[in-house]
Structure formats: C-alpha cells, structure tokens
Amino acid sequence: MKKAGIIMIIGSLLLLGLFKFPLWNIMLGAPQYPDPLGMDIYIQGIEGVQEFDIQNIDGLNHYIGMRTIPKVEDMWEFRVFPAVVGIMVALGVIIGLLGFFGKLSYKWFLGWFVLMSVLGIMGMYDFNLWLIDYGTNLDPKAIMKLENLDGTPMSYKPPLLGYQKMLNFDVDSWPGAGAYMIFAGMMLTVVAFFVGKSAIKKHINAA
Numbered sequence: 327m328k329k330a331g332i333i334m335i336i337g338s339l340l341l342l343g344l345f346k347f348p349l350w351n352i353m354l355g356a357p358q359y360p361d362p363l364g365m366d367i368y369i370q371g372i373e374g375v376q377e378f379d380i381q382n383i384d385g386l387n388h389y390i391g392m393r394t395i396p397k398v399e400d401m402w403e404f405r406v407f408p409a410v411v412g413i414m415v416a417l418g419v420i421i422g423l424l425g426f427f428g429k430l431s432y433k434w435f436l437g438w439f440v441l442m443s444v445l446g447i448m449g450m451y452d453f454n455l456w457l458i459d460y461g462t463n464l465d466p467k468a469i470m471k472l473e474n475l476d477g478t479p480m481s482y483k484p485p486l487l488g489y490q491k492m493l494n495f496d497v498d499s500w501p502g503a504g505a506y507m508i509f510a511g512m513m514l515t516v517v518a519f520f521v522g523k524s525a526i527k528k529h530i531n532a533a
Contacts, residue, residue: 338418432522
C-alpha cells in the first residue's frame with residue numbers, strides 16, 4: 327500500500343495546478359482581429375489572454391447587449407471553487423498518507439475519485455448555465471438586435487466545448503492546462519486504487 331499511497335498523494339497534489347493555470351480557455355477570432363481575442367477562466371477569476379482582450383470583448387458585447395465579463399466579486403463560484411479544490415487536495419493527501427501507513431482500505435482512493443468526478447460534473451453544469459445566461463440574457467436596449475430566421479432573439483452563448491461560428495466570429499472553447507492537470511491527477515488516483523488492490527491481493531496470497 328505504500329506505493330499506492332504515494333501515487334494517491336501525487337494525484338491529489340496535481341489539483342494545486344488550478345491555482346496557477348487556467349481551467350478553461352475561450353478564443354474569438356474574426357477578420358477584423360488578426361490576433362484573436364481570448365479569455366482564460368481560472369477558478370479565482372477571468373483574465374484576458376492578451377492585455378486588452380477583456381476590454382475589447384466587453385466593447386463588442388456592449389453592441390449586442392451582453393453583459394461585461396464578470397469580476398471576482400460578481401460570481402460566488404470564484405470564492406467557493408478555490409475552497410473546494412483546497413479541501414479535495416487536503417482530503418486526498420490525508421487519504422494517501424493513511425493508505426501509505428496501512429490505516430485504511432485502498433477503496434478510499436476510488437471514493438475520492440468518485441467524489442471529485444461528481445464535483446467536476448456539477449462544476450461543468452454550473453459553467454454551462456453561466457454561459458447560457460451570459461449569451462441569452464441580453465439588454466433589450468442594445469444597439470444591435472439580431473434575430474434568428476424564425477424571429478426569435480439570437481443567442482450568443484459560447485460553446486461549452488469545441489468550435490462554433492457566431493456571426494463573423496470563430497469561437498473556440500477548450501480545456502486549459504489546469505483542466506488537464508485535474509484529469510491527470512484523477513487518473514493517478516484510479517491507478518492508486520488498482521495498485522493498492524494488487525498489493526492487498528499479494529499480501530493475502532502470501533499469507
């Protein structure tokens with residue numbers, strides 16, 4: 327179980343990358359913008375890929391009635407998510423240490439993975455709800471009011487994942503480095519589970 331415990335600890339600590347690297351990235355490209363505009367979404371807030379990207383995106387959004395990019399104080403998620411990640415890292419390290427010293431079952435490694443998966447799904451669901459609200463809850467007094475062919479107001483919701491054409495903009499939405507670190511860390515906890523399971527079986531067979 328010692329090896330499994332070490333792997334579990336490393337996997338959990340990889341989540342700390344979320345405090346340094348973006349969780350998600352959204353890029354907007356158009357003929358009038360040779361250098362695409364971009365947003366890096368962190369668990370603590372949203373930053374422009376380049377210095378003036380947020381300012382330029384807000385300027386574009388003003389014409390079609392979209393709200394400005396939210397600041398940290400505008401969204402509870404930017405206060406809650408860092409705390410949740412910190413708790414999960416601490417919990418994973420504690421479970422790993424207890425596994426290392428043989429104080430608990432390897433099944434706890436899988437339990438941490440399941441809990442983290444549930445939290446991740448809830449986070450993505452919340453993120454998608456924000457994108458829907460951001461792209462559809464438009465100012466009725468906007469300078470430009472564009473409609474679909476059926477007369478309904480056009481939605482400017484960016485894709486949750488992948489590429490989408492919006493007016494003359496090419497919009498790409500993909501995981502950032504932080505998301506890949508989460509994935510790698512979670513996969514390591516699964517590896518820890520199987521390593522621990524194998525170690526227990528060998529111990530039983532040898533007894």
